[in-house]
Every structure is written in structure tokens, then in C-alpha cells.
Amino acid sequence: MAGPGEAQEKFMQLPLPQLDQLKNNIDQELEFFSSSITQLRIAQTKLQESCDSLSKLNKDTEGKEILVPLTSSLYVPGKLSDVNNVLIDVGTGYYVEKNVMDADKYFKRKIDFINTQVDKLTDILQEKVKLKQAIVGVMQMKIQAQMMAQQSTVAKT
Template sequence: MSQQQPQQIDPMQIPLPQLKQMHQQIGEDLDTFTNSFAQLKSVHAKYNDCSESLNFVNKKNAGKTILVPLTSSLYVPGELNDTDNVIMDVGTGYYVEKPVADAKDYYKRKMEYVKSNLDKLQETINDRRKRLNDVTDLINLRSALAQQEEGQKAKAAA
């Protein structure tokens, strides 16, 4: 069985209202992808902050007073007693106790995963921007040609 080649359409044959609808849809897609990108960047930054904070969990800081986050904006004073293990949030309300080295590895893997998704999403955003620009250029060209035809018809009628 042979595969059929995708049928190519002359962009000049696409009706202008359909082009405008395509432009709107691509714009909405671009907005969605851009918002997702911003959210992923925020997640990456949080993982990075967690990873960096693990650098302060060491023997020389044992017994020192630290601020313990209860929420993203509420911290309470606490004392660092166990410098070998940390309790970490692994998502959806689950917490696990892990050795500091394992926690660092966990956050490293999470950051790499999010970074790879950021890279893929950036490619998609760039592709959508190019498509949006191409459709915008086509709409402008088609509008200019339509105005030119109207001008020629007006001259011919006069």
C-alpha cells in the first residue's frame, strides 16, 4: 500500500475569512504555549531554589536557626538538627524523607526534565510565531491585492 502525499494548497486560493480565522487560531495557540512556557520556567526556578537550599544542609550548620517554609509566603523559625536527611515535597501533598545527596539528585533530574520540555516548547513557540507571521503577511498581501483590484475596477468604470 503506498502512502499518499499530503495535498498542497495554493495559499492564494484560501478565502480571506478562512485566513483570518487561521490567524486567530494560531494566535490563541501561541498565547497558550507562551503561558505554559512561563509556568514551566517558574517550576524550573522552584526546583533550582530547592536544589540550592540543600547546599546549606551540612554539618557546620547543625544546630543553627533557620526559617522553615510553611507556605510560599509564611516562614517560621526552626533549628537544623538532622543534616543527613531532609523532608521534601514530591507533589500532590506527599512528603518523603531522603538523604541530602538523594534529594539533590532528585531535583537535578526534575530540572533536566523540565528543561527538556522547555526546549521543546520553545521550538513550538518559534514555529507558531513563524506561522503567525506568514499568515499575517499573506493576509496583508491579499488585502493589498483586493484594494488594487478595486482601484482598477473604479478606473475602468470611470
């Protein structure tokens, strides 16, 4: 990607309406990337909660009453019959049975993957912010130049 100086030079060649449209496009991209980061953070939190729940499974909890989620808002009573194996939601309605240790590894691997994606999106977001700042700076310079030109033509008359 071009440096800030190079970008400003390229933006100087564009008329104000195009710069405004470009700024609006970047605003939309910033909103999209921010929303994506938020969604990834929510998924990361859910995975971390699942990982933390695994640590509560032990021989003492076997046979205890629990609430089993059928949907995000519907739970039914049940008994914990097997503390060594769990069902993991792997997406799109598919579940996989894993032992607790493998489930823990799975959740940690997914959390690490999400962290990597969040880092990538954060870098992109920062670049877009810099780009927007460059565009806004050029727009301000062009508006100032137009105002000065208008003032000089008014002063001549």
C-alpha cells in the same frame, strides 16, 4: 509539517475571514505556549533554589535556628536537627524523605526534564511563529489584490 511555500499555497485557497480566524487561533496558541514556558522557567528556578539550599546543609548548620515554611507566606521558627535527610515536596501535597545526595539527584533530574520540555515548547513556538508569518503574508497579498481590483474597477468607470 509543510514547508513555508506549501503552507502559503494552502492558505491562498482560504478566504480572508478564515485566514483571520486561523491567525487568531495561532495567536492564542502562541500565548499559551509562551505562558507554559514561563511557568516551567518559574518551576525550574524553584527547583534550582532547592538544589542550592542543599549545599548549605552541613555539620556546622546542625542545631541552628531556621524559618520553616508552612505555606508560601507563613513561616515558623524551628531548629535544624538533621542535616543528612530532607523532606522534598513531590507535588499535590506529598512529601518524601531523602538523604541530601538523593535529593540533589532528584532536583537535578527534574531540572533536566524541565529543560527538555522548554526546548520542545520553544521549537513548537518557533513553528507557530513561522506559520503565523505565512498567514499574515498571504492575508497582506489578498488585501493588496482586493485593493488593486477595486482601483481598477474605479478607474474603468
